[in-house]
Amino acid sequence: MQKRKRFIKNNYDLKKIDINKSINEIKEQIKICEKNAKNNYPPDMRTSIDSLGNKEIDTSFYIGTGGNIYIYWKQYIFYNKKKEYLEKFHQSLETNLSIVKESNPPDTNSFFFGDSGLYLFYCIYAIEINNKDLFEEKFKNLIELKAISEMKTAEVELLYGTSGYLYCLLYLKKYIMSEMNGNTIINKNSIDLLNNTIIEMFNILLKSGIISMEKYHWDKCLLFPFPLNYEKPQLYLGAAHGLIGVLYILLSTVKSFPELLKQDLKIDNNKVNIQDILLKSIKYVQSLQIESTGNFPSDIYGKDSGELVHFCHGCVGAVHLFLLAEQFYPNNGFKETALSCNKCLWERGLLYKGNCLCHGMSGTVFSLIRLYKYTKNDLYLKEAIGICIGTYDKNIQSLVKEDVDPQRKCKGIPDTPYSLMEGEGGCLVMYYDLLSILLKSSNSAFIGVFPGYEIY
Numbered sequence: 001m002q003k004r005k006r007f008i009k010n011n012y013d014l015k016k017i018d019i020n021k022s023i024n025e026i027k028e029q030i031k032i033c034e035k036n037a038k039n040n041y042p043p044d045m046r047t048s049i050d051s052l053g054n055k056e057i058d059t060s061f062y063i064g065t066g067g068n069i070y071i072y073w074k075q076y077i078f079y080n081k082k083k084e085y086l087e088k089f090h091q092s093l094e095t096n097l098s099i100v101k102e103s104n105p106p107d108t109n110s111f112f113f114g115d116s117g118l119y120l121f122y123c124i125y126a127i128e129i130n131n132k133d134l135f136e137e138k139f140k141n142l143i144e145l146k147a148i149s150e151m152k153t154a155e156v157e158l159l160y161g162t163s164g165y166l167y168c169l170l171y172l173k174k175y176i177m178s179e180m181n182g183n184t185i186i187n188k189n190s191i192d193l194l195n196n197t198i199i200e201m202f203n204i205l206l207k208s209g210i211i212s213m214e215k216y217h218w219d220k221c222l223l224f225p226f227p228l229n230y231e232k233p234q235l236y237l238g239a240a241h242g243l244i245g246v247l248y249i250l251l252s253t254v255k256s257f258p259e260l261l262k263q264d265l266k267i268d269n270n271k272v273n274i275q276d277i278l279l280k281s282i283k284y285v286q287s288l289q290i291e292s293t294g295n296f297p298s299d300i301y302g303k304d305s306g307e308l309v310h311f312c313h314g315c316v317g318a319v320h321l322f323l324l325a326e327q328f329y330p331n332n333g334f335k336e337t338a339l340s341c342n343k344c345l346w347e348r349g350l351l352y353k354g355n356c357l358c359h360g361m362s363g364t365v366f367s368l369i370r371l372y373k374y375t376k377n378d379l380y381l382k383e384a385i386g387i388c389i390g391t392y393d394k395n396i397q398s399l400v401k402e403d404v405d406p407q408r409k410c411k412g413i414p415d416t417p418y419s420l421m422e423g424e425g426g427c428l429v430m431y432y433d434l435l436s437i438l439l440k441s442s443n444s445a446f447i448g449v450f451p452g453y454e455i456y
Contacts, residue, residue, distance in 0.1 A: 005352055005403075006307050006308065006348070006352060006353075007309060007349070007350055007351050007352065008350040008351070008390075008399055008400075009350075010346060010347055010348075010349065010350050010386070012386045012389065012390075014379070014383065014386060017382050017385055017386055017389075019382075019385065019438065022385045022388070022389065025392065026388065026438070027435065029391070029392050029431055030428065030431050030432070030435065033424055033427065033431065034428070036424060037071070037418075037425070037428065040418045041068055041071070041418040041424075041425055042068075043088045043089070043091035043092035043095065044092075044095045045065050045068060046065065046095060046099060048064045048065055048418075048419060049416070049417070050409065050415055050417075051408070051409050051410040051413040051414065051415050051417055052409055052410065057099060057103070059096045059099050059103070059115075060112060060113045061111055061113075061420055061421070061451075061452065062112040062113060062159070062358075062420065062421045062422070063416040063419040063420075063421060063422050063423075064416075065092075065096055065099070066096055066117055066420075067419050067420025067421065067425050067426075068092045068420075068425070069089070069092045069096060069118065069121050070117070070121070070420055070425075070451055070452075071092075071420060071429055072085070072088045072089040072091075073089050073121055073124070074429045074433070074446075075088065076088070076089045077432075077436075077444050077446060078432040078433075078435075078442070080441075081128070086125075086128060086129075089121075089125065093118070093121060093122055096118055097118060097122070100115055100118060108148065108154075108160045109145040109146070109148040109149060109154075109162070109165040110155075110160050110161055111164040111167050111168050111452045112158075112159050112160070112164055112421070112452050113164075114145065114148070114164070114165065115141075115145065116142060116145050116165050116168040117452075119138045119139075119141040119145070119168075120171060120172055122138035122141075123135055123138050123139050123142060123172055124172070124175055126138060126185070127175070127176075127185065127186070130185055131185070132186075135185055135186060136190070139190055139194075142168065142169075142172070143193060143194075143197055145165060146165070146197055148165070149161075149162040149165055149201060150204070153228065153229065154228075155226060155227065155228055156204075156205055156208045156209075156224050156228075156246065157224055157226045157236075157241045157242065157246060158241070158245035158249065158452070159240045159241055159312075160227075161226075162201055162204055162205055162208075163205060163245060163246045163249045164452070165201060166198065166202065166205065166249050166253065167252075167452060167455065169197055169201065170198065170256060170455045172194065173198065173256055174256075174455055174456075175446075176191070176194075178445040198253060198256065198257070199257065199260075201253075202253045202257075202260065203265060205224075205249070205250060206222070206250065206265055206272075206274065206277070207265065208224065209222030209223055209224055209246065209277075209281075210222065210265070210272055210277065212225055216235075220280075220284045220300075221243060221280060221281035221284035221285065221300065222243065222246070222247070222277060222278075222281045223235060223300070224242065224243060224246050226241045226242070235300045235301070236298060236300075236313070237285065237288065237296055237297060237299050237300050237302075238296070238308075238310070238312050238313035238317055239316070239317020239318070239320075239453060240311060240313075240358065242300070243281065244285060244296075244317050244318050244321050245317060245453065247278070247281055247282060247285070248317070248320055248324060249455075250278060251278065251321070251324045251325060251328065252455040252456055254328060255455070260274055261274055261275040261278075261328065262275070278328075279329050279332070282321065282322075282325045282332075282334065283332065285318070285321070286322070286332075286333070286334065288300075288302040289315075289318075289337060289340065289341075290305070290306045293306060293343065293344045293347075293348070294315060294340045294341045294343040294344040294345075295308075295309060295314050295344040296314055296315055296318055308359075309344055309345070309348045309349060309351065309364065310358065310359040311357065311358050311363040311450070312358055312359055314344075315341035315344050315345065315367070316364060316366075316367045318337075318338070318341055319341050319345075319367045320367070320450065320453065320454055321338075322334040322335070322338035322341075323335065323338045323370065323374050324456060326338070338371065338374075339371065339375075341367070341371075342368070342371060342380065345364050345368055345371075345383070345387075346368075346383045346386070346387070349361060349364035349365075349383075349387045349390075350387065350390045351364070352399065352400060352403040352405075353400075353403075353405070354400045354414060355391040355424070355426075355427045356414055356421060356422045356423060356426055356427065357420065357421050357422075357426035357427075357429075357430070357450075357451060358421040358422060358426075360426075360427075361387050361390050361391050362391065362426050362427045362429075362430040363426075363450070364387045365384045365387050365388050365434060366430065366448070366449075366450040366454070368380050368381075368383045369433065369434065369437065369448045370450070370454070372384060372437075373448055381437070384434060385434070385438075388431075388434055391427055391430075400412055401413075421452070426451065429451060433447050433449075
């Protein structure tokens, strides 16, 4: 059986990339996507549409109408918070809330598949319109979701688990700290409750990783098996389901609460030093990097060849982990590890999976943006532009459309072609952020951050 091709050979010449020309091209792509959004994923859309044209009620941020909330939030930021875009953002919130009220609550509280993203952005909307009562109502809804993480059956990884819930709490904290501009609608009790809940979730995640180490008789790093209810759960490495994603969220918590690194976590009668266990785990991930490509294998055993250059599996999510780790653990080569991912991102970033965020070119662009923001090296910005060009290059797109993927309902088309993480919606978000950076048109702390994952 012939081995399936994962990426298209990158023949772009960085020296020939014209930034001004690319700016105009991205502007044109935004027009096209916004026209498609009006027809296929407007803010009042109540169903997601699959590649066969079937409609389904799904409020998840990953493939459902919840993703529209994020898309219209980014549109609102892109257009400098103009009122007409705030109304679209609000409409997407109201639409999804009405569906959630009519549905059974999900068994997860993660950003991508639970209701936490809905309440997170309602809190943000309340702050934007200076509505104290609305904030307190939706903040209460958000905090109440922590009960799911307190259950023994709760997943812990990013896509379905507590890491995804902690992302929402950290995102709200970041928003409050960076965007409020003296707004006083949030009282001290709410801030304290938010901070305490963040610490609770941090401890739950860390404790889960340590208990799994003992269960698997494994001493090299924290372990986060997924799915927990399977007889033999996987020990993934990548950001969506695995160790990299959880470690990044844990470190993002430490970024907000540096004192955590000076503390021990008590488990039964034992004490685990938080600083040491995090460093040990990050260094183990570092040891798995494949020298020839800069990529990472898909699980913690490191036995596969690391062909997947995705957010879910591979170096796309690793960049963020190692650049953040460098801030707390200098002199361990973490910055160099992050920079060495660049070889893989550039050479293998034009993916047959297409333009999406989770396993496509838009996800690659966000990692290159992260390298650029950290280093201020224009090389990475040009590479981000290069991979972005692939999302509308007719030759690249024709190869994508002809790709036979046994996991898809239709050849060359994502199963949810307009969604945030699998479809065009995420590509539009990428266009907004990359263009904002190229035009230097916004100083928002929420420009150029990977949706559902990146905090700092």
